[in-house]
Amino acid sequence: MAHEHKLEIFRGLWKFKSNTQKIWGVLAFLTFVTAIEVVLGIYKPEILMGQILGMKGLNWIFIILTIVKAYYITWDFMHMRDETKGLRRAVVWTGIFLICYLIFILLQEGGYIESVYSNGFIKRDF
Amino acid sequence: MNTTVATTGTETKTWGGGNKPLKASYGKMMMWFFILSDALTFSGFLAAYGFSRFKFIGSWPIADEVFTHIPFFHGNYPMIYVAFMTFVLIMSSVTMVLAVDAGHHLRQKAVTWYMFLTIIGGLIFVGSQAWEWGTFIKGDFGAVQTKGGNILQFGHYETIEGEKVFVRDAVKNFATATVTDRTQHERKNGLWFVSEDALPEYTVNDVYKGLESHSNILVRTQDINEHGEKTVLTREESLKQIKTNGKQVVHGANLHVNEYGSPLFGDFFFFITGFHGFHVFSGVIINIIIFFNVVLGTYERRKNYEMVEKVGLYWHFVDLVWVFVFTFFYLV
Structure with a gap:
C-alpha cells in the first residue's frame, strides 16, 4: 500500500529511518552518478576509448549508468518498489x-x- | 439498491469482482500505462536518432564541440550547463516526491511548499532549454555547406601548452562581405506567395577570397578519423574544396541546415528536446493546477492527496526521459 515504504536501497545495504531520508539518499546517489558521467564526458580517459561490442567502452559505461539512474528514479521516486x-x-x-x-x-x-x-x-x- | 442490482453471492470470491489484485487505484494505474506508452513514443524517437547516427557514424557531430556555452560566460565549457539542467530537473523530482510524502501525512502546508518548489524547478529547466535552443540556432563560427550537403568548417593550428591543437575560426574573422546585386526577396517586391529566408551575410566567394589571404587557415571536414577527431585538410585541398564544392555559407542551425554537421542532428535535437520540453511545460501547467487545488484545500477535505501522487508520477517520468536524452545527445 501507498503508506508503507521499503526503506532500503542496494538490496538492504543502505537503510533509512524515514521515507524523507531515503529520498535524500537517492538524490545523493543520483547526483554522484551524474557527476561521474559529466567528469568522464569532459576528460574522456584514453583507456575507455577502445571498441567493445561495436561501441566505445566509454559509451557503454554511459548507457549502463543511465539505466542505473532510470532504475532508481522509477523504483524510489515513482515508488515502483512499493507496488x-x-x-x-x-x-x-x-x-x-x-x-x-x-x-x-x-x-x-x-x-x-x-x-x-x-x-x-x-x-x-x- | 438491492432491487436494481442482482447480488450473485460471489462478491468476495476471486472472480466476483470488487477485489484489487494490483492494489492500485484506477487513476494511478492508468497513469502508469500512459507513462508506459509515452516511454515507447520517446524511445521511438531516440531509436530513430540512433538509426540516423549509425547511418552517418563516420561523420556525426561531436556533442562536446556543439554545446559549449554557459550563460554570461565566454569560453569553451562543454557539458557544464547541461549537467546543471539535469541537476535542476532531478532536484525538482526530489521536491515532488517530498510533496507526495507530505501528502501521505496530510500536511497541507508542506505539500504547498514542495509543489511550489517543483514548479520553480520546472520553470528554470524550461528556461534553460529555451536558452540552449537559442544558442544552438544562433550558432558559433559559421561554416560552408557543399553541394553534396556536407559541412566544411574553418580553423588553424596553434600550440597551446606544448600541444598542437586545432582552433576554430569564425567565418566573419577572415572573410569580407562584398557588395552583390542580389537583394533579399520579400513578398512586397517579388512574388507575393513566395517567401525567402534571410540571405547569408557572406557568399562562398567571399569565404574563398578570405581563405586565400589567410595562409594559416585550414578546412575541417565532418569525417571522423581514427583518433576520433574531425579530419583537417591540407592547405591546397582546403582551397580546392571551397572553390569546387562550396554552395552556401551557413551560420547556426535550423531544420534545413546546420553549421555543426549533418542537418539530421539539428532536426533530431529540435524534435526530441522540443517534445521533451513540451512535456516539461505541460507538467508545469498540471503542477500549477494541482498546486492551487492543494492551496484551496480540495485534497485536505478529501483526506486524500493521491492526485499529487499521480502528477508526481508524470513529473518523475519527465525527469526519467531527460536522463536518457542527456545521455544520447550530450554524452554518447
Whole structure:
C-alpha cells in the first residue's frame, strides 16, 4: 500500500529511518552518478576509448549508468518498489521488451545503410 | 439498491469482482500505462536518432564541440550547463516526491511548499532549454555547406601548452562581405506567395577570397578519423574544396541546415528536446493546477492527496526521459 515504504536501497545495504531520508539518499546517489558521467564526458580517459561490442567502452559505461539512474528514479521516486509485483512487471517488462526490440531493428538497419554508403557505389564526399 | 442490482453471492470470491489484485487505484494505474506508452513514443524517437547516427557514424557531430556555452560566460565549457539542467530537473523530482510524502501525512502546508518548489524547478529547466535552443540556432563560427550537403568548417593550428591543437575560426574573422546585386526577396517586391529566408551575410566567394589571404587557415571536414577527431585538410585541398564544392555559407542551425554537421542532428535535437520540453511545460501547467487545488484545500477535505501522487508520477517520468536524452545527445 501507498503508506508503507521499503526503506532500503542496494538490496538492504543502505537503510533509512524515514521515507524523507531515503529520498535524500537517492538524490545523493543520483547526483554522484551524474557527476561521474559529466567528469568522464569532459576528460574522456584514453583507456575507455577502445571498441567493445561495436561501441566505445566509454559509451557503454554511459548507457549502463543511465539505466542505473532510470532504475532508481522509477523504483524510489515513482515508488515502483512499493507496488505489487503484477503492476511492476506489467509496466516494466512491457516497456523493456518493446524498447529493446525497437532499438535492435533500427540500429541494425542504420548500420546496414551505413555499410551501403561506405562500401557501395553511392558518392557522398562532394 | 438491492432491487436494481442482482447480488450473485460471489462478491468476495476471486472472480466476483470488487477485489484489487494490483492494489492500485484506477487513476494511478492508468497513469502508469500512459507513462508506459509515452516511454515507447520517446524511445521511438531516440531509436530513430540512433538509426540516423549509425547511418552517418563516420561523420556525426561531436556533442562536446556543439554545446559549449554557459550563460554570461565566454569560453569553451562543454557539458557544464547541461549537467546543471539535469541537476535542476532531478532536484525538482526530489521536491515532488517530498510533496507526495507530505501528502501521505496530510500536511497541507508542506505539500504547498514542495509543489511550489517543483514548479520553480520546472520553470528554470524550461528556461534553460529555451536558452540552449537559442544558442544552438544562433550558432558559433559559421561554416560552408557543399553541394553534396556536407559541412566544411574553418580553423588553424596553434600550440597551446606544448600541444598542437586545432582552433576554430569564425567565418566573419577572415572573410569580407562584398557588395552583390542580389537583394533579399520579400513578398512586397517579388512574388507575393513566395517567401525567402534571410540571405547569408557572406557568399562562398567571399569565404574563398578570405581563405586565400589567410595562409594559416585550414578546412575541417565532418569525417571522423581514427583518433576520433574531425579530419583537417591540407592547405591546397582546403582551397580546392571551397572553390569546387562550396554552395552556401551557413551560420547556426535550423531544420534545413546546420553549421555543426549533418542537418539530421539539428532536426533530431529540435524534435526530441522540443517534445521533451513540451512535456516539461505541460507538467508545469498540471503542477500549477494541482498546486492551487492543494492551496484551496480540495485534497485536505478529501483526506486524500493521491492526485499529487499521480502528477508526481508524470513529473518523475519527465525527469526519467531527460536522463536518457542527456545521455544520447550530450554524452554518447
